[in-house]
Amino acid sequence: MSDPKTIGVGLIGMGVVGEGVVQLLQERSDHFKSARGVDLVLKRVAVRDISKPRDVELPTGVLTDDANVVIEDPEVRIVIENMGGLEPAGEFCLRALQAGKDLVTANKALLAEQGGDLFDAAARHNADIAYEASVCGGIPIIRSLTDGLVANRIESMYGILNGTTNYILTKMTDKGGEFDSILRQAQDLGFAEADPTMDIDGTDAAQKLSLLSRIAFHTALPPNLILKEGISHISPLDIDFAKELGYTIKLLAIAKSKAGRIEARVHPSLVPSGALLANIKDEFNAVEIVGSAVGPQVLYGRGAGQLPTASAVVSDLVDLAERRLTRNGPSRSPLSVLPPSAPIPPEEIETSFYCRFTVYDRPGVLAHIARIFSEVGISIATVIQQGRSETEEGTVPLIITTHKAKEASMRSAVDEINNLDVITRKPQIIRIEQL
Template sequence: MKKVKIALLGLGNVGRGVWNILKENEEEIMKRSGFKVEVAKVLVRDINKPRGVEVPDGIVTTDFNEILNDDSIKIVVEVMGGIEPAREYMLKSMSRKKQIVTANKMLLATNGDELYKKADEEGVMFNYEASVAGGIPIIQAINESLTGNKIKELYGIVNGTTNFILSKMELENGKFDDVLKLAQEMGYAEADPTSDIEGYDAQYKLAILASLAFGTKIDVSKVYREGITKITDVDMEYAKSFGMVIKLLAIAKDVDGQLELRVHPTMIPETHPLANVYDSFNAVFIKGNAVGDLMFYGRGAGDLPTGSAVVADIISIVRTNIDVDNPISVVKNNLWNKEIMDVANVESKYYIRATVQDRPGVLGEVSAVFGNYEVSMHSVIQKGEIKNKSKVALVLVTHMTTEEKVRKALDELSKLNAVESIENLIRIEEFE
């Protein structure tokens, strides 16, 4: 049996998953790839830190040069996370003709172009299936299985933490702060959950998916982002009354050659397949002009699901015969130069919840403001559910309109004496 040596950069949650899969599934991997995959080195920051797995003496190191200068190591697997030194290590490894596998969504979303270009120049493979949606093979599907399609729309539930929180709020009437604490206790959320609950994690992942789906470079800072911290049990109840649920969606659309890219809480019909994705599961829903509607579903995080995607990337490299000295094109995102649409021009329906004074004429004042900005109403609900009897909740659902018109109307509304506060704004996606 032929052997290929690899190195792991990092032995945290994902790194341990990769290690365990390579050990537990060794026979299956050998039969399917034709190679015995051997972990020759594992790079860590602290050699004395407990690992949770048994690693033989001589494999663990704190010196990256032991990996870089070892020509017998053919594949470098980066599972350490962060921007630096991960970026530096991968670039240096490419220069030494080592193939690369990574799960680093943040680095790909912010510095991906540099890495793609370097891999292309050096003729090495650069695989990153695990960077989006854990064990779901969505990168491979877009890169290979769907290359005969023009992808028109992509909708993703790509963050397990926020989906867990919203699921608990929907199904068990939980309050945001209580469910977030539960998510932290269960290991779904970090001690500092900002990246998840404020939508940054989903923003990085959408940038990667959109880059591949539409064949263009994506500036992640132009991907509109909102988190879920404003969602309350009240909003959940209203959504339910409309026959809808609330999900943190990553949305990408090709609208007449411009890209609409946004991450935010979204009300979607309870009959849509994405509405039934619960707990920490992820799903990506794609509309192709030839294939129609497809949905990919599975665990979006965790050591074994993410480790599974990493190992699949390793096997993919091994199967291509990594010793062949032929350049391998890896740049997939420079086929077209598509402009990202300003969110102000995005069209949607909107759910707006406000607290207003309970007196005659208020609804007329509110309606007049929306009329001034050509925002028409689909429905209006007024409920005296607030403890202060002089105030009531006002819920409005608009027809299709632009973000700019809604924002201008809300800005003017907030200045009315009759309007105590604008509590929330949630976009509605009904799908075609």
């Protein structure tokens, strides 16, 4: 191979992921030169506080507390944004692209909210955006969709895209325990953020699904059009009844292409316990993609963490550098010009359901509920009715699973069932996916 060619790199943000990136660049630099022909030189690194102790060493003069220095350095050809958040990260990314620099980012929130503007700017300024680390950390899911599966029409994707919720549900399933106490343990162990709202309520998974859907279906699907439900209402009782029925509860992100429309949703699901996705444990992520030519494929691995995420960032960096050096132009399809998607309205989505009703232990309760289901066209698949009540209030859980029914039918049945005087609490409804 001829002599490696130098590419100047700038980094904005050197926290958890950024330090991992610097570490990998230092460790693998000789390999990139010899095997890929690129000499990646870290010219500038911006942080908020330059006096903070760091786990990696940089040459004198590289570190700054002014991101503009990174963006404006003429020797920086590729900017890595690893600071996170919407602003000022969005502004920095936009300005880097407007200056014609390629951008690598792990910031899925930014791409989900401002991706259109950023991809637009990239297209106008002959620049590229690479964002492998923004979905599923170290798993090369984006490259699989854009490159490996390019010959396929993507039919569906089923993913466990959020490590925090998967960790909590795994512990609730394997060890038992209430949601709140397991969340606190997850925070103590560093598997959940101090403010885990975006993970727990499904926002993080919906943002990732929005990005994957752009690539898979070539259509702009903003996160707010995705049906979204979190996991905080899942109780040990549901975990146990799900087990009894042969299922495991997982937070699934699902997107399907159906006759030109997209069905997209993020919610807890009962998944058959023998299915591959039911056995993705702890903080791990997995995505099953069904392609028109290859059929189903599963990608599995660590969805977050310093080195897994940095691995994806550096892989993007090497890819962009190589493309710049060999072709001198952006290569990715411009995701900015995607047509808006036609999402299937949530009411039309059809699934089977698990329903847990808390009812007074009286004769005829099941008959009441069965009549309401039958009136809206929902057919019952199984019933678990426990023996005599052991609670002071005289209530028992009544579990019903249904065959496939429209979301709208289930909502209207639940509204009516809620009005029955034998019901003492809001019913628990969880969708079932027969993977």
